[in-house]
Amino acid sequence: xxxxxxxxxMIFLISCSSSRKLSYKQQMEGAPAWVKQSPNASAYYHGVGxxxxxxxxxxxxxxxxxxxxxELASAISVxxxxxxxxxxxxxxxxxxxxxxxxxxxxTEQFLEGYELVESWENEQQYWVYYQLSKSKFEAIKxxxxxxxxxxxxxxxxxxxxxxxxxxxxxxxxxxxKALEGIKDFLADDITTEVDGTKQSYxxxxxxEMLKMPGNLEIVMQGEKxxxxxxxxxxxxxxxxxxxxxxxxxxxxxxxxxxxxxxxGKSVQQSSDANGLIRVRLENIDTRKKxxxxxxxxxxxxxxxxxxxxxxxxxxxxxxxFPEYVFPVEIVSPKxxxxxxxxxxxxxxxxxxxxxxxxxxxxxxxxxxxxxxDAADYILLxxxxxxxxxxxxxxxxxxxxxxxxLMNQQSQVVxxxxxxxxxxxxxxxxxxxxxxxxxxxxxxxxSIYPAMYKSxxx
Numbered sequence: 001x002x003x004x005x006x007x008x009x010m011i012f013l014i015s016c017s018s019s020r021k022l023s024y025k026q027q028m029e030g031a032p033a034w035v036k037q038s039p040n041a042s043a044y045y046h047g048v049g050x051x052x053x054x055x056x057x058x059x060x061x062x063x064x065x066x067x068x069x070x071e072l073a074s075a076i077s078v079x080x081x082x083x084x085x086x087x088x089x090x091x092x093x094x095x096x097x098x099x100x101x102x103x104x105x106x107t108e109q110f111l112e113g114y115e116l117v118e119s120w121e122n123e124q125q126y127w128v129y130y131q132l133s134k135s136k137f138e139a140i141k142x143x144x145x146x147x148x149x150x151x152x153x154x155x156x157x158x159x160x161x162x163x164x165x166x167x168x169x170x171x172x173x174x175x176x177k178a179l180e181g182i183k184d185f186l187a188d189d190i191t192t193e194v195d196g197t198k199q200s201y202x203x204x205x206x207x208e209m210l211k212m213p214g215n216l217e218i219v220m221q222g223e224k225x226x227x228x229x230x231x232x233x234x235x236x237x238x239x240x241x242x243x244x245x246x247x248x249x250x251x252x253x254x255x256x257x258x259x260x261x262x263x264g265k266s267v268q269q270s271s272d273a274n275g276l277i278r279v280r281l282e283n284i285d286t287r288k289k290x291x292x293x294x295x296x297x298x299x300x301x302x303x304x305x306x307x308x309x310x311x312x313x314x315x316x317x318x319x320x321f322p323e324y325v326f327p328v329e330i331v332s333p334k335x336x337x338x339x340x341x342x343x344x345x346x347x348x349x350x351x352x353x354x355x356x357x358x359x360x361x362x363x364x365x366x367x368x369x370x371x372x373d374a375a376d377y378i379l380l381x382x383x384x385x386x387x388x389x390x391x392x393x394x395x396x397x398x399x400x401x402x403x404x405l406m407n408q409q410s411q412v413v414x415x416x417x418x419x420x421x422x423x424x425x426x427x428x429x430x431x432x433x434x435x436x437x438x439x440x441x442x443x444x445x446s447i448y449p450a451m452y453k454s455x456x457x
Contacts, residue, residue, distance in 0.1 A: 034046075044132060068129065102311050149201060175205070179209070179312055180306075216321065283456055334366075338378070348436070357443065381402070399438070
């Protein structure tokens, strides 16, 4: 009905724009009944198409034919069976509509067995009428289904064979190929003989493919890892292993790892011949005592390599794999701070640099110790002031300092010479004290943040 409303609207517009001499009644004089009203023979699917000779003067016949066949395909009812992929997977409404549209498109692409009933034309329009026997259509469709199932079952058996030897990659690849083999009939209830009994083939194929993720397991090798915050772990790895059914090591599985202490960051690696994956943790900057690594199998690359069909890709991409969480114990590094602070060669009674660094380290959750041997980091600072100039009763003192940070292996990981600080006071001693106050501000504003960044870059 919608089709005919559209056609007559087109006729009206064309007649208005192209010719005002003939009325609609005059233009349609002599038109057969199928032009005026959709045919209604229950044993056939019908398709009526029209094209404007005015708007398409060279190809109106082909255009009318295409319109008729499109209507014929739309008339073929598409029933979504209970064993269809749409009912086996959980999808949103958008994909459900996408799925149905692709079924209709497939029906139109493989339409055959139709026959021309009649054509009719006037000065401005060309009409054509096709029909397709419903019984003939079902016979042709069943022949196509049988052929597709035979191809699909060959891939299905290969998928099973690879699954028996724990070859996850190839098993999934052939399950995808088997699904692709019947892609044009995913809405149908396909019954065929498998394992000696007649059963719903689509349901069986999907069920066996969906059990694969549950059989794939990722485990951690060794005890719960323990890492010191901030210390370089560039050469250390969290070792994971991919197993199938908890026993067989699986090669070639791509695993995506995410880190709780680095939101948004992830790494991907494929398991080696022993099923092992080595996840590099790098430097960890966190005040928590425990973080974790999440790992999940990722078959996106496998899907891309296995099929180009957009519907099959979207189907398989919806399969969810178990996520495994591995805790990582975090230990705060121990710091030892030692400073030599002199004003005009005389040691300060209250060490400004030591107090400042210790306050900043404590605020960042680091542990302070009294022995170098017990420390992960050793912070050494030396400073002294010197007399400068005297201007109008005001005295200037210059401050020089050297700051070094070393690790347990006595390697210098950060160094900072300071020679651009001066102080002003009523005496050289007061000027030196003022210079130390300026140094304290510089430590808080730039030196400590730079040192921190060098450890946790």
